[in-house]
Amino acid sequence: MTGRRVVSIWLPSLAMDLWRGRRRQQGDPWPDEAPLVLLRPGRHGPVIHAANRAAQEAGARADARIGDIRALCPELACVEADPAGDAARLRRLAFWARRWGPWSAADGEDGLVIDCSGVAHLFGGEAALLARIEADCARAGLSARAALAPTTGAAWALARFGPARAIAGDARRALADLPVAALRLSPETVLLLRRLGLKTIADLAAVPRLALMRRFARAPFAENPLLRLDQALGELAEPLDAPEPPPEFIAEARLAEPVQDPGDWLPGLVQALCAQLAAGRQGCRGLRLSVFRIDGERRDIRVAVAAPSREAAHLLGLFQGRLERLDPGFGFDLLRLAAEAVEPLAETQPGLEGGSAGGLELARLVDRLVARFGAEALQTPLPRQSHIPERSERAGPALAEPPDCAARPDRPLRLLSPPEEIRVLYAIPEGPPGAFIWRRQTLRVARHAGPERIAPEWWRDRPDTRLRDYFRIEDEIGRRLWIYREGLAHDGRGGAPRWFLHGIFS
Structure with missing residues (x-):
């Protein structure tokens, strides 16, 4: 098929999949048979943000009040949701998805959209591409449904309301039997159309355009079925706004002969990487040293810091005692040092007496202790949202990113x-x-x-x-x-x- 081709990926249980992935990384996976819900604030108390399958079978539904569901399932476990963190991870997933197409972006709160025009043959065809996408998402711990169509709106509709791995050549024919909710309309507009007897997209398309224009002339975009229908059918342009990936800060050393020890090249790599960070006024919260062995294998060593840094001497010291754990095999001929978790870091002025800030010294102490004893050996109290004092903080890794909520200054430490x-x-x-x-x-x-x-x-x-x-x-x-x-x-x-x-x- 020629022309524009768009893939929409629906991640129906994104929040729960991400939470369970974090639990697995901590070595404490959540059992599938135990009901669990993620909570977010509601107008009249906490409501359900996401639920696992066991909780759904017990009656838990999104936006339901937790008090009502607890009456049905007393053993229900509740955890606070992190919508802001999930949105940030979805944006990172959008860059990860560019393995299937050159342009991609997050689509709402639970999806991805990829422009794959002209690339399906690289995966063995469009059907093979969709199968590859769902398989890669499953390996990453994500439940996914993918669909492919000529427009973003049609692909979105088929991924959520069409058959599994739907492929459409003609958007009008593929969307005809789908409900009007597949046009990305607000719930109020969907309810209005159903009351008017317009249940499917074919029913809506059969209505004279003049009548729709009169009824929805002043409606916002998300509530205008005529504009949404034109987008889905390709009669109204909907370009993909694919963000540029953040700049990468990487230093490499390509060797003429394989070596066994990266220690001689590591100081130069750290200096070069810190120079890049300084030029961009950035700091990093972690470094990844990758060595590429001659047998095709790669080995990584990661170090993390408590506060953003680009000080070469401090970052180099974090690798002390770790290089011995590296398995060089028969040697490696490529070293790559990459900065991770990069964020802006402005120049700081030392104190009048010439010393550095106390907070920076504490961060360096934390880095040295973690580098020697491991991240699990050092913990710090992290605030969490609860007005009950003993629940307003929890113990977490010393190098964990601080949550959005802050500690109450009017309460004792x-x-x-x-x-x-x-x-x-x-x-x-x-x-x-x-x-x-x-x-x-x-x-x-x-x-x-x-x-x-x-x-x-x-x-x-x-x-x-x-x-x-x-x-x-x-x-x-x-x-x-x-x-x-x-x-x-x-x-x-x-x-x-x-x-x-x-x-x-x-």
Whole structure:
């Protein structure tokens, strides 16, 4: 077939596939028979963002409220979704997909689009190309459906509503029996068309254009069925906006004779790579040293850094003790050093006394410890989205990328686990205790601020969990503590309220 050819790849369970892939990389795969959902914030509480097959069989559906699904499946496990991180990974997948065509881009939140005009013969034909795409996605841990058509809109429709591995030569004929939702319309427009009796694309195409133009003249693009139909049929241009891949920072050394040890060439490669990074005002969070053996095999060594860097001496030191683990085989004749996780890094001015920033020294210490003992041996607290204090952070790898959420500055860095109960001597009405006993010491409250009321997370806690009223207090000798009252009198969830000390301010 001649003319433009477009492949659309639908990734129906992208968020769940990416989450499960991260669990496998951590050596803790999630069992298929255990129901699991990913949650995102909703208007009236958390809603389901994605669900695995076991959860779907139990009744879990996208956008459903988690409280309703928990009633059907009490053993359901819940994990916070990461839509921003998934979108970033989808953009990286778009560059990975260029193995099947020269231009590709992310398509919405769950798909990829590739312009494969003139390249199908390299894979043995269009049917073989689609089979190759789905097989490669399966090896990468992604569930995928691929379709090929003359236009982006037609390929999108066939991938989601057509038969498996659909190939269309004539878009009008291939789309005729598909529902109007295949035109990438908003749910409100689809509902309106169905109420008008227009259920398939053939029904819509049979309506006089003048009538459609009058009805949807002022509708936005995503709600205009006439424009979407023209795109799918190729009567309205829809060029593929393929982003340029980020610049690669790579230094290579090609050797005349095979060698066994890369140590003599590594300093020059690091210097050359850091010069490239400096010219682009970039820093890297990791390096990958690849040696290409004469038997055709490749061996990699990766190092990571806690903060973006392009300091040659520091990056070179991270390879110390690692080159001995390299299996050179019968020797290698090509070395390649590549920067990974590149991000902007501006020039920094040292302090007036000539020293470097304390944060940079800490990052270098973390890098040296990880290089010697491994990434799993060093952990750091990472914030996560939860208003329950003990759930607002988790232990993670020291070199992990920080999440989007930030730690609360008004909360103490040191939390007691578990909170320690205190014995109240007398209390201030609607306030904290005037004096209390903690660890056999009698503390008198000199100042206080609060309360800050924290309600239970009803989608995760037991029904009888009581709310908390937190107070920041300062005693007579200046110690600043974080205490809370658990429950209210006559709240029907237990006896008298109890008091606990939960944190200590620095």
